[in-house]
Amino acid sequence: MTTLPPPPSAVDQAGFVVELEQFSGPLDLLLHLIREDELDITDLPIAKIADQFLGVIGDLGLSQAADYLEMAARLLRIKAQTLLPRRPGDDEWEDPRAELVRRLLEYQQVRELVDWLADAAASRAERFARGFMPEARPVPPAPLVIELNELLAAAERVIALIPEPVLHRVVPRPLDVEGATERIQALLGEREECSWLDVVGEGASVVDVLSVFIALLELAKRGALKLRQDGPFAPIVIRREPPRAAA
Amino acid sequence: MSPLAQLLEAALFAASRPLAVEELMTLDPQAGEVAVRAGLDELRAAYATAGHGVELVEIALGWQFLTRPEHAAAIEGAQFALRPRRLSPAALETLAIIAYRQPVGRVEVDEIRGVDAGAVIDKLIERGLVEVVSRGEGLGRPLLYATTPQFLEILGLKDLDELPRLEELSVALRPPAAPA
Amino acid sequence: MSPLAQLLEAALFAASRPLAVEELMTLDPQAGEVAVRAGLDELRAAYATAGHGVELVEIALGWQFLTRPEHAAAIEGAQFALRPRRLSPAALETLAIIAYRQPVGRVEVDEIRGVDAGAVIDKLIERGLVEVVSRGEGLGRPLLYATTPQFLEILGLKDLDELPRLEELSVALRPPAAPA
Numbered sequence: 001m002t003t004l005p006p007p008p009s010a011v012d013q014a015g016f017v018v019e020l021e022q023f024s025g026p027l028d029l030l031l032h033l034i035r036e037d038e039l040d041i042t043d044l045p046i047a048k049i050a051d052q053f054l055g056v057i058g059d060l061g062l063s064q065a066a067d068y069l070e071m072a073a074r075l076l077r078i079k080a081q082t083l084l085p086r087r088p089g090d091d092e093w094e095d096p097r098a099e100l101v102r103r104l105l106e107y108q109q110v111r112e113l114v115d116w117l118a119d120a121a122a123s124r125a126e127r128f129a130r131g132f133m134p135e136a137r138p139v140p141p142a143p144l145v146i147e148l149n150e151l152l153a154a155a156e157r158v159i160a161l162i163p164e165p166v167l168h169r170v171v172p173r174p175l176d177v178e179g180a181t182e183r184i185q186a187l188l189g190e191r192e193e194c195s196w197l198d199v200v201g202e203g204a205s206v207v208d209v210l211s212v213f214i215a216l217l218e219l220a221k222r223g224a225l226k227l228r229q230d231g232p233f234a235p236i237v238i239r240r241e242p243p244r245a246a247a
Numbered sequence: 248m249s250p251l252a253q254l255l256e257a258a259l260f261a262a263s264r265p266l267a268v269e270e271l272m273t274l275d276p277q278a279g280e281v282a283v284r285a286g287l288d289e290l291r292a293a294y295a296t297a298g299h300g301v302e303l304v305e306i307a308l309g310w311q312f313l314t315r316p317e318h319a320a321a322i323e324g325a326q327f328a329l330r331p332r333r334l335s336p337a338a339l340e341t342l343a344i345i346a347y348r349q350p351v352g353r354v355e356v357d358e359i360r361g362v363d364a365g366a367v368i369d370k371l372i373e374r375g376l377v378e379v380v381s382r383g384e385g386l387g388r389p390l391l392y393a394t395t396p397q398f399l400e401i402l403g404l405k406d407l408d409e410l411p412r413l414e415e416l417s418v419a420l421r422p423p424a425a426p427a
Numbered sequence: 428m429s430p431l432a433q434l435l436e437a438a439l440f441a442a443s444r445p446l447a448v449e450e451l452m453t454l455d456p457q458a459g460e461v462a463v464r465a466g467l468d469e470l471r472a473a474y475a476t477a478g479h480g481v482e483l484v485e486i487a488l489g490w491q492f493l494t495r496p497e498h499a500a501a502i503e504g505a506q507f508a509l510r511p512r513r514l515s516p517a518a519l520e521t522l523a524i525i526a527y528r529q530p531v532g533r534v535e536v537d538e539i540r541g542v543d544a545g546a547v548i549d550k551l552i553e554r555g556l557v558e559v560v561s562r563g564e565g566l567g568r569p570l571l572y573a574t575t576p577q578f579l580e581i582l583g584l585k586d587l588d589e590l591p592r593l594e595e596l597s598v599a600l601r602p603p604a605a606p607a
Binding site: 111118130131 | 263322334336339340361363401402403411
């Protein structure tokens with residue numbers, strides 16, 4: 001039985017979890033679930049723990065946080081792998097849980113260190129250092145030392161980083177923002193709304209995508225259109241602005 | 248007390264941070280390291296035996312007068328001094344990893360914690376607990392981080408050797424990867 | 428020393444300002460003004476008789492520990508002898524780029540170092556080693572940076588022409604050849 005911790009305290013408007021008081025990350029949450037059910041880390045019932053993990057991040061609204069989402073995906077993949085049948089006597093078989101188990105053990109040790117550090121900090125906080133400075137005059141800043149050799153060594157390091165005398169990276173084709181702008185305006189001249197794919201088409205090059213993107217942002221800034229995306233990786237919807245008055 | 252012990256006392260009393268033996272040696276050019284260490288021992292003993300509310304403590308690679316723990320509640324209650332804010336679990340995790348792996352790059356910290364540690368590391372740098380010490384080898388020459396003397400100070404440690412050894416923990420951490 | 432005198436000692440040590448008798452009375456609700464004054468006398472006497480480098484002094488605003496005047500010169504001298512600070516490798520690299528390319532914009536520095544140099548440049552400005560000299564042409568008219576006279580002063584150079592030319596660098600860095 002999993003008792004749910006209180007909901008997260010700091011979720012910004014965009015829905016991304018900034019910092020949780022409850023868990024410091026997906027490994028922490030995972031360890032919490034394992035401890036609560038008194039499960040054996042080295043022989044993890046992956047199906048059970050994956051379902052619990054998904055349940056908790058859903059309830060906490062964590063499903064938008066990339067780190068938690070990535071862990072969820074990893075758990076599901078391991079779960080799928082463990083469900084695959086394997087031939088008896090297959091020596092090549094490697095437990096798909098192994099990597100996760102290693103990370104969990106390592107993380108568990110970090111948590112143990114955290115407890116030790118927190119205790120040490122708490123006992124240090126029982127002692128105060130000198131609060132009052134009799135000589136309140138400002139202390140001059142410490143003298144700065146730079147040796148010419150140090151600077152030259154730094155210059156050499158820097159030079160070593162430059163393959164050639166600095167050349168600007170050459171883009172194979174210049175961005176065609178104007179062309180993209182015209183294409184978008186033409187499309188919106190015909191319809192109220194179109195999608196990202198309508199503008200860029202299939203198999204667009206990086207340069208095309210960038211051109212369209214910049215053109216869209218520019219047009220949106222000018223108030224000529226509105227952009228909407230219903231969720232991460234959802235299609236981008238481009239809408240003419242202001243909407244033409246209904247006939 | 249000897250004149251040197253008195254001079255050390257005055258200097259340590261006036262400072263708000265731990266002073267290293269080398270720094271204390273600059274107080275009196277005549278006194279060498281041996282004399283300064285003897286003076287510190289004399290001073291510590293004088294405070295320990297006469298029943299004082301403060302004591303001389305070796306901490307953060309230096310020496311510092313600190314109040315005795317039993318007075319903390321009264322001093323804080325009277326609002327003459329504030330206790331430092333506690334570090335968040337995320338900050339402590341990051342500090343633990345940096346302390347044991349230093350010098351260490353951000354990617355390694357991220358990997359062990361399973362989250363992006365960039366913002367936490369920036370906060371720790373801002374608080375003076377972590378600093379950039381060098382650049383590593385490899386792609387993009389990543390910055391390498393290490394703990395500062397102030398890290399030792401907030402934990403009340405003399406040096407990094409006072410951290411628990413990994414073998415003493417109940418689970419074993421994999422050894423840091425050997426540099427390629 | 429009595430427990431109350433020890434508590435007073437710890438509080439006076441930790442407080443960020445002199446404390447009045449009325450304030451010190453809040454440390455221990457059981458102790459009245461008479462007891463606190465007696466504790467302060469006891470504390471002052473303990474420091475005065477045992478030969479200490481600090482003393483308890485009553486001033487207009489209240490009570491506070493001060494170092495004895497005879498140590499003032501030594502302490503101030505030692506405070507002045509702060510450990511000289513060195514620049515981090517990142518700062519040195521940035522400084523080297525600005526020194527050799529000035530006036531130079533941030534984007535160019537970023538490009539050469541392969542990382543965002545904004546924070547490092549700000550630190551160099553704060554330290555008085557680098558300054559904004561003008562705005563460049565082009566997109567957003569970027570700020571252009573150059574080294575300051577203080578940069579030359581720290582390096583002991585008369586002017587920028589005294590910086591070794593880049594072609595000479597690897598020669599200049601090689602240790603002087605031993606006489607054959």
